[in-house]
Amino acid sequence: MAKVNSLALDCKTRSEQTESCVTAYGIGIYNGPSDDCNQSVNIHEVALWGTRGSIPRSGQAFQHYGGATSCVELIDDTGSLIFDAGSGIVEAGDVALARGQRTFHVLLSHLHFDHIMGLPFFQPLWRSDCTVNLYVGNLWPQRLSDALHDLMRAPFFPVTPDAFRCTLNTHDFQAGETLCVAGVTVRTLGLTHPQGSTGFRAQCPGGDLCYITDIEPDAAMQTRLEAFVRGASAMLYDCTFDEDEFQPDHGHSTWQKCLEVAANAGVLMPVIYHHHPRADDAAMDRIATAAHRINPNVCVARDGMRWALQSEQAAGQYVQGFTRSRVG
Ligand SMILES: [Zn+2]
Numbered sequence: 001m002a003k004v005n006s007l008a009l010d011c012k013t014r015s016e017q018t019e020s021c022v023t024a025y026g027i028g029i030y031n032g033p034s035d036d037c038n039q040s041v042n043i044h045e046v047a048l049w050g051t052r053g054s055i056p057r058s059g060q061a062f063q064h065y066g067g068a069t070s071c072v073e074l075i076d077d078t079g080s081l082i083f084d085a086g087s088g089i090v091e092a093g094d095v096a097l098a099r100g101q102r103t104f105h106v107l108l109s110h111l112h113f114d115h116i117m118g119l120p121f122f123q124p125l126w127r128s129d130c131t132v133n134l135y136v137g138n139l140w141p142q143r144l145s146d147a148l149h150d151l152m153r154a155p156f157f158p159v160t161p162d163a164f165r166c167t168l169n170t171h172d173f174q175a176g177e178t179l180c181v182a183g184v185t186v187r188t189l190g191l192t193h194p195q196g197s198t199g200f201r202a203q204c205p206g207g208d209l210c211y212i213t214d215i216e217p218d219a220a221m222q223t224r225l226e227a228f229v230r231g232a233s234a235m236l237y238d239c240t241f242d243e244d245e246f247q248p249d250h251g252h253s254t255w256q257k258c259l260e261v262a263a264n265a266g267v268l269m270p271v272i273y274h275h276h277p278r279a280d281d282a283a284m285d286r287i288a289t290a291a292h293r294i295n296p297n298v299c300v301a302r303d304g305m306r307w308a309l310q311s312e313q314a315a316g317q318y319v320q321g322f323t324r325s326r327v328g
């Protein structure tokens with residue numbers, strides 16, 4: 001149990017590490033953001049490493065949109081925030097290590113397998129020169145450190161988390177709290193999903209980005225969600241189903257609901273995300289065509305996609321939101 005703990009770093013006494021510090025109070029429990037949550041953090045890029053739900057896919061029919069499961073990274077000048085640890089986090093970790101990053105913050109929407117399956121293979125965990133902070137908001141009063149030991153134990157995995165060589169900090173919060181993570185204010189919202197899930201809204205210089213998966217909203221949840229995402233620049237949203245094939249009580253939503261929420265809440269760019277594992281490239285193209293007819297600003301997420309963020313300061317003129325560029 002030695003390596004997994006719930007200690008939080010103290011920004012005020014670790015000012016030399018401001019790029020990597022976490023403002024927290026108590027033992028791993030957040031009581032809201034501190035006054036000094038640094039809003040000048042320059043998040044300038046969003047990288048989508050995994051956009052699939054449920055299980056990874058491979059093969060010719062999944063080449064364009066990709067088959068890695070949930071992982072999205074917000075990159076700033078000195079580090080990054082990562083949402084979810086699906087299979088996509090493996091590549092995210094390798095690329096971040098190659099650019100010299102040694103401190104990592106991973107916010108987990110929940111611990112269903114598609115959102116954590118990449119975690120044991122996230123290389124920073126296995127390096128003594130790295131610090132990894134993990135956050136989860138749907139477990140309380142259970143603890144993330146205990147859940148990690150449940151995930152990695154015989155006969156399912158050859159070693160326990162005690163084998164990790166990094167400094168590992170686990171942070172348990174309760175969905176609804178506002179976090180200050182590496183100087184970025186992140187609001188959170190509990191989502192209706194089996195065992196719960198947490199939605200995130202990160203304040204970025206070019207406009208807020210919302211990460212909303214997994215969710216099956218009833219009317220009350222939709223009202224809370226629309227208030228939460230109102231006016232955001234982008235919203236990644238659980239689009240597991242097409243309305244025609246919607247299966248209730250599976251804990252997931254539709255791309256049509258994504259567009260409806262975005263329209264009601266004034267979100268500039270709805271992002272179709274957490275694709276059904278059987279939705280191949282042809283099916284995704286059909287969804288993209290239909291969605292663009294309703295909202296030309298819609299983005300259909302795919303593995304390897306990156307968006308540049310343009311801030312007022314950087315652009316010299318006000319450009320709200322995200323400009324999309326494709327890589328790979
Ligand atoms: Zn999922």
Ligand SMILES: [Zn+2]
Pocket residue numbers: 110112193197214251
């Ligand atoms: Zn789930």
